[in-house]
Each structure stands twice: as structure tokens, then as C-alpha cells.
Amino acid sequence: MDARKGTGGKKARRGRRLGVITKGSLVEGLEMKLDPAQNIEDMKAGKFAIIEGEKNDFFSMVTDMRLDATNPEILLHPPAQDDDLLRQVLSGTSTYNIVSLRPMLMMPKAAGDDEGPRPVKAIPSHFSLVQEAEEEDVERIFGKEGDPEGRYFSLGTPLDMETQVCIDMVRFAERSNGIFGKTGTGKSFLTRLALCGLIHFERAVNLIFDMHNEYGFRAMKETGGRGTSFVKGLKQLFGDKVAIFSLDPKSTRARGIQPDFEVCISYDQIAVEDIAPLQDELKLNPTAVESAYLVYAIYKEKWLRTLLSLEGPDVEAFAEEIGAHAGSLVALHRKLKRLENFPFMVSKLHDADAVDRIMEYLDRGINVVLEFGQQTSMLCYLLVANIIARRIHEMYVKKSERFYATQRVEDQPRQLMITIEEAHKFLNPVAAKQTIFGTIAREMRKYYVSLLIVDQRPSGIDDEVLSQIGTRITALLNDEKDIQAVLTGVSGTEGLRSVLASLDSKQQALVIGHAVPMPVVIKTREYGPQFYRELGCLDELGEEERKAKVQKDIQALFGES
Ligand SMILES: Nc1ncnc2c1ncn2[C@@H]1O[C@H](COP(=O)(O)OP(=O)(O)OP(=O)(O)O)[C@@H](O)[C@H]1O
Numbered sequence: 001m002d003a004r005k006g007t008g009g010k011k012a013r014r015g016r017r018l019g020v021i022t023k024g025s026l027v028e029g030l031e032m033k034l035d036p037a038q039n040i041e042d043m044k045a046g047k048f049a050i051i052e053g054e055k056n057d058f059f060s061m062v063t064d065m066r067l068d069a070t071n072p073e074i075l076l077h078p079p080a081q082d083d084d085l086l087r088q089v090l091s092g093t094s095t096y097n098i099v100s101l102r103p104m105l106m107m108p109k110a111a112g113d114d115e116g117p118r119p120v121k122a123i124p125s126h127f128s129l130v131q132e133a134e135e136e137d138v139e140r141i142f143g144k145e146g147d148p149e150g151r152y153f154s155l156g157t158p159l160d161m162e163t164q165v166c167i168d169m170v171r172f173a174e175r176s177n178g179i180f181g182k183t184g185t186g187k188s189f190l191t192r193l194a195l196c197g198l199i200h201f202e203r204a205v206n207l208i209f210d211m212h213n214e215y216g217f218r219a220m221k222e223t224g225g226r227g228t229s230f231v232k233g234l235k236q237l238f239g240d241k242v243a244i245f246s247l248d249p250k251s252t253r254a255r256g257i258q259p260d261f262e263v264c265i266s267y268d269q270i271a272v273e274d275i276a277p278l279q280d281e282l283k284l285n286p287t288a289v290e291s292a293y294l295v296y297a298i299y300k301e302k303w304l305r306t307l308l309s310l311e312g313p314d315v316e317a318f319a320e321e322i323g324a325h326a327g328s329l330v331a332l333h334r335k336l337k338r339l340e341n342f343p344f345m346v347s348k349l350h351d352a353d354a355v356d357r358i359m360e361y362l363d364r365g366i367n368v369v370l371e372f373g374q375q376t377s378m379l380c381y382l383l384v385a386n387i388i389a390r391r392i393h394e395m396y397v398k399k400s401e402r403f404y405a406t407q408r409v410e411d412q413p414r415q416l417m418i419t420i421e422e423a424h425k426f427l428n429p430v431a432a433k434q435t436i437f438g439t440i441a442r443e444m445r446k447y448y449v450s451l452l453i454v455d456q457r458p459s460g461i462d463d464e465v466l467s468q469i470g471t472r473i474t475a476l477l478n479d480e481k482d483i484q485a486v487l488t489g490v491s492g493t494e495g496l497r498s499v500l501a502s503l504d505s506k507q508q509a510l511v512i513g514h515a516v517p518m519p520v521v522i523k524t525r526e527y528g529p530q531f532y533r534e535l536g537c538l539d540e541l542g543e544e545e546r547k548a549k550v551q552k553d554i555q556a557l558f559g560e561s
């Protein structure tokens, strides 16, 4: 049963009375006069409130607040600082506070059991009562973790409340999603949470291009100068459901884990399409890419190997031989030589093809984290992610077409979600037309592949791609362009700008889109021991917790010193 159902006319128990509606419109939102008993400082942007209309409850978000006075004269003669009495006399009558509310969803009060929340198409009348939401309101809208279908996964709690806000994992897995926020706001933590939800409820199998080695096995947690602490990676939480592939096995081992597969890439696996998106990183001009196509036309998949086997002076003669522009080919040759420095590049594969191996794992429903180890250059990340994603996507297209032809349940591909960081590098307006990631974002989920894009500069992402993103989880952004980008293609977001810009700098996020019935600001769920336990991933204390506990016990015995 869908948890988000009407209550059959049952009146919900409500929280504190906040005020009454005095003004507003459907387009611009509503204004509430704050009750004198309420402190304006408790009204935070992003807070969840309910307006009780006559026929509907309007689930709303606080977007702004303002101080006002009935008579401007009063403001010219403010009470003295210590004149509390006068202040109290004025408060609520002559001086008052206005809070802007944006209704996001309305729920008919007398609805039958099958009627759930719906988009706002009406407004409540004058003096409708506004109240704080209660646990059961939040649950009614966002569902509750532990539902029999396993749809709902809690990402956090509303501001000033302890209830969980859940996202619908089925809907989350259905589309490409984005996690945004400026640096240090908790994107990687949010991504880990979302991935845990997908893996735990088996809503999608994941391929994660883990540039900073923070998803597979153990990740650092900032402690504000109070030593170092670590959180668990997906492998530690989900064991056999997660495989770690490594481009830099030495670094992976040094961090205490044996990779399941050591990834090498041979020159013959690199297509011209994989080089084209590197134009920025390699500073290639378009004619250089055209020359690459000329080499490819003759040498096919051996094109790169052939080109790199030439010594500098021979390239010009080679250009003449194949009819390419000598200058461009020389430049291309010189720049592609950089690829030879990558330790994972080999002329011949000794082991299995990494992409085939990734596909085998994904087919078995095992999530793959590809660690880059010390290979953290953007060039490396773009190159490898492109090569692998392009071929995985090809395989998925084939699988999906077979399924469309046979229509047999057993042929239906598993939904795949590919996580990429620094997404604007793959999805800026130029790259989005060239990279496989642009294709995946645009074709939606026709071929059962979607993206989880993590980025601190959403304004760098192509508009068309942004408009295809189903659910956006956004931590604090300051740049006006980035804020605008995150709200691209979402209707009814007026007022959310101020909310986004006023989030805390850590562990708060605005969730909008396909997986939630209405936009909501959350305090992000704490990713730590309690979460591991709630997920049922940890039956006993893990190593770090045990250490922490011992340390705490020692402290308790001997004091801080
Ligand atoms: N859900 C959470 N649970 C626990 N700690 C969190 C959570 N979210 C954020 N933090 C804290 O905030 C810090 C920064 O988070 P995180 O590393 O995810 O930021 P980021 O946005 O990925 O930054 P960058 O852009 O530099 O990668 C973490 O080290 C941690 O201390």
C-alpha cells in the first residue's frame, strides 16, 4: 500500500499554532501573520508548516520573513532598549511579523482512502490557521521507512523535527539524479547515503567512478580539528554485494583492502569518441580530433597504438601518407603521448577485459566501485569513465533491445545507475554532445541506464541535461548561477532560491523532484554507527567503533588527560 494516502477525513493531530494567513496569491505564495506568542527567530527558511484550509490541508514551506508595523510613525520612535513593557504592548498589534509561505502540496480533508496529496491548484481563505507539522503529517506525505514494499528510505529529518523524511527509492532509481552543493557541504556523504538506499533496497545496481576513493572502503570524516575519524564504505557495509575495482591497486592495498579486480586498459580499447571529450584537458583543437578519425579510418581499433608507436619526426611523413594535416597530427601525437604515463595503460591485456568483468558483476547484481587511487587527474578520470561507460552503455543497449524483442521477464536488464563526480566536466554544453554521459542523460531510462551526478558547479552543466534530472538533492550553494541551474526545469520553485542560499553550510539539503511529493529541506541523516545498525549492516561493533568505545571508556575512567 502506498503510504501517501488520504486519511479518510480523519483530522490530523497538529503541532504548535504559528499564525494565520492574511494575504497572498497562487502564483506568488501566501503571507502569514505570525502569532505574537511565537518568536520570529524560530521561523527558518525551509521550515515545514501546514495551512488548514476549509477543504484542504496545504503543506507548505517557509521561504521568507519580514518585520512590519501598522503605523510607520512607531518605527520612527522605537521603544528604548530597556523598555520591555512598551515593546510587549506594541508586539503583535502595532508591530508584527510576516512569514512567507509557499504551498507545495494540498491534501483534501474529506478524501477517500485512495486520494493522496496533489499539486496546489487553490489557496486557503483569509485567516486560515497555520500550524507546525507533526510526525504523522510528514509520514503521510513522505512515507515511512520499513514499509512492506521497501520503497521508502530516510535521508534525514525536516528542520526542527525528529521525524524521518523519506525518498521513494523506486522513483529515485527510475531517473537520473543529481547531488549538488559547494565544497565541504556533504555531497559525498549524501551520495553514500543515496547509494546505500539503492543497494539496500536493491532498486538499482551501481557503477561508481570513485575519483577520491571514498565510497568503496572507508572514508575520512572531517572532525573540525578533533583528530581524524573514518566512516565505512559500501564494501564494509554490504560485503559481497559490492566489488572494488582499482586502477591503482597499490594505493587500494595500502588503504587496507585487496581489490576484487585490477583494471588495465589497452590502447586498442580507446576509441576516438573517448578522446574527443578530452579536448579541454588536452587542449586539442577540433582539427586534431579530425586527424584522429583519419587514422582510425585506416587502422581501426589499432589507431592509437599505431600513432603512439611513431617517433616524433616520423609523424609528419605518416600524416602525408594518410592525407592528414601534418601540424594537427603532430599536435595530437604529442598530446596523446601523455596517456603513456598512466600506469594502467598497457599495450596488451594480460587479464580479462575490465569492462567485460564489470558487466559480469553488474549482471549478477553486484555493485562496482572503481577506485582511482593516486590517479586523480581530471584527464585520467574523464578518459577512464568515458571508455568504460561507453562500452557498458553499448552492452545495455543490446540487452534492452533484446528485451524489447522477446519481452521475456528474464531478459529485462537490471536498472543501472552510474555515479560520476565533477559532473560538469562530462556534461557541460560542449561535452554533453560528445560524451556518453550526455547521451545517457538525454535518452532517459530507455536503456535502463541512468546517472547519479555529483557536482559543486551545477551551472556548468548543459541545460538540457539538467532538465532531465529527476531528483535533485542540493546542499548549500552561494553562486546565483548555480542556484538557478539547480532549479532549472522544475516548476513552482519560486521562493526556493532564498531557501537554498540560507541552508547551513553542512548536513542540510533541499530535496526536490521525482522521488519526493514536494520540495523539502532536510537535516541530513547522520552517516555513522547508528545508521549502519539501522540498515542492518552491522550486527556487532565494527573495528572503529570498538576503538572509539575503548577510548571513551578510558576517558571515563581517567578523565580527559
Ligand atoms: N550525513 C552526514 N553524516 C555525518 N557527517 C556529515 C554528513 N554530511 C556532512 N558531514 C560532515 O561534513 C564534512 C564534509 O562532507 P563531504 O566530504 O561529503 O563534503 P563534499 O561536499 O563532498 O566536499 P567536496 O566538494 O570537498 O568533496 C564531512 O567530513 C563530515 O564531517
Ligand SMILES: [Mg+2]
Pocket (backbone or CB within 6 Å): 187, 188, 189
Ligand atoms: Mg566530496
